[in-house]
Amino acid sequence: MTERIREFLRDRRAKGLDVEPCLVVDLEVVRDNFMHFAKALPDSRVFYAIKANPAPEVLSLLASLGSCFDCASVQEIQMALAAGATPDRISFGNTIKKERDIARAYELGIRLFSVDCTPEVEKVARAAPGSKVFCRILYDCAGAEWPLSRKFGCDPEMAVDVLDNAKRLGLEAYGISFHVGSQQRKVKAWDRALAMAAQVFRDCAERGISLSMVNMGGGFPTKYLKEVPPVVQYGRSIFRALRKHFGNQIPETIIEPGRGMVGNAGVIETEVVLISKKSDEDDVRWVYLDIGKFGGLAETMDESIRYAIKSRHDGAEMTPCVLAGPTCDSADVLYEKMPYPLPVTLEIGDKLLIEGTGAYTSTYSSVAFNGFPPLATYHI
């Protein structure tokens, strides 16, 4: 929460515009975050993961600061270009691409593509001849608050074949990527992944393939309820791991922060719609908000991300609450297995501030589920 956001919300309320939930993102915080990454990892290029928050204001700011962009779709590539990034600062980082989308990206000047299997390499070779490809390897993500599934990446042994095939099909076998898991709170998490990457570099070298780059992915955390280490500690730990596993032949490196770049820059203002109990004997109160899983808080899925929630009653006695969204969908419950403590004095109509919501909120919002409009957003 920043003074700029506080002031914006005060003004909005004064204008009588506070009828719907909204996300407010402070661009000054995004700027600071970029600077911290650039300083903590001075030898890595920053590819901002657009999917975390693709607002034009965020993209323009980051483009002006010299950021590169990790894109999940042709639409995101077009947004990055519109924000002022040149094609050489853009990667098509999704391992799952339609061949015609690869061709469109190639037409737009993109020459850097992510792959994790030979069929995808074949598509890139046909639709984007001569481009650079990096192969994503599987990694088990221990220590991440949101460990990833096996959806992306292949076994490291297979990666060597994939890159070999790329080379034989006229592509540049450029490097390796991995992801240590979202909201990774262990600064040492990159060590083992970099050991794996170094092994793939050696295995490739034996096959006559000289790799140049390691894409170290995202996973940099933002502060929710628990404290997280500062970026500078990640930078130091990653540098040590690079030195350890690559010796004096440290490759070119990329990082792809998304959550870590915008998460703490955003605050959602929401209203308490109802407070009730299910029976006279219940200890737990149900608190219903005007935003839920389908209005932007999809990351509360399985109660994975636990946001910090503030109100005008902070400091009052707390009581455990089940927190739920406003839709007629019984799955639209944010925290139930582990109830959320909220002030006993909380009332219907009170505003709550949900902190750390700058990432993975606005675009997750459903089109119109239950007739509710998508989350309103302001980037200031």
Add this chain to the structure above:
Amino acid sequence: MTERIREFLRDRRAKGLDVEPCLVVDLEVVRDNFMHFAKALPDSRVFYAIKANPAPEVLSLLASLGSCFDCASVQEIQMALAAGATPDRISFGNTIKKERDIARAYELGIRLFSVDCTPEVEKVARAAPGSKVFCRILYDCAGAEWPLSRKFGCDPEMAVDVLDNAKRLGLEAYGISFHVGSQQRKVKAWDRALAMAAQVFRDCAERGISLSMVNMGGGFPTKYLKEVPPVVQYGRSIFRALRKHFGNQIPETIIEPGRGMVGNAGVIETEVVLISKKSDEDDVRWVYLDIGKFGGLAETMDESIRYAIKSRHDGAEMTPCVLAGPTCDSADVLYEKMPYPLPVTLEIGDKLLIEGTGAYTSTYSSVAFNGFPPLATYHI
């Protein structure tokens, strides 16, 4: 799947418009479904649950057939009115409403509101004086494929107090509602819930409150992979239960089909973007589609709803596949714990038809996650 949908998709392809996934809904099927409900439960009023599919074409058709509408928000009320429903055919069926939304509904002529606690009754009494309210009671939903959480409803004992308070505040204590769980495949599921409702009727009568109506909710299934009983069997079973628990004083009844009204009317056409393995030893193939959890298939959450999926290879040998969506989100996996059998001859670029997708797809779709546009829809 109907011949009309098949023909529409053929035409669409012929016009070169088949580049994105789309949902096609056959309105003739919706019409048939309405007729089946009307015939199976001739003494119940049908309140279509708009949230299942709020397309104007669906609402206009149902309005012209005489359906009433269950609305989750003021926006849905406005859609029902725009489709030609008069206010007396509309209920504001969400138990979680802002007081100003109740006031807006009241201005629009709505006089029927759902509640499940006294604070909500107080809002309705202030913002919609003299209106009818029905109180939702908790029910444990045994036998439903998608059992509901405790989000909606209160203990039956509390419901008596809630309705008593409604009466004292000048509202009409109109009745009781419950929900037996979504995709309820047991035709007898309503029996125990109606026993509970009858008990609340008696308890209210003792307090001098004469209730008139039982809202028996939705839960009527649509066919996915498993067969479901026809609506006529539900009708017979429900009538027997009403007779058993209410004797010769059967109250006015309402049903709120959503999924059962539109589910089997829709088919999603999607494209296979990638087929791969994670290692040479893997038995399971990964099949990636151009639609996933965030493009409309949110009900695959926890692999709850298992859709029937057809392709041009049907009849070929099948092999277990993990099925995933196109986004760079590792949670965007449809079926993994229980892999989905798909033809071994399936190829990248093949079209798949996902059946039974007329409900809870189009409006669940995210605004623009990963830059992908929301699900395109056609109602024919």
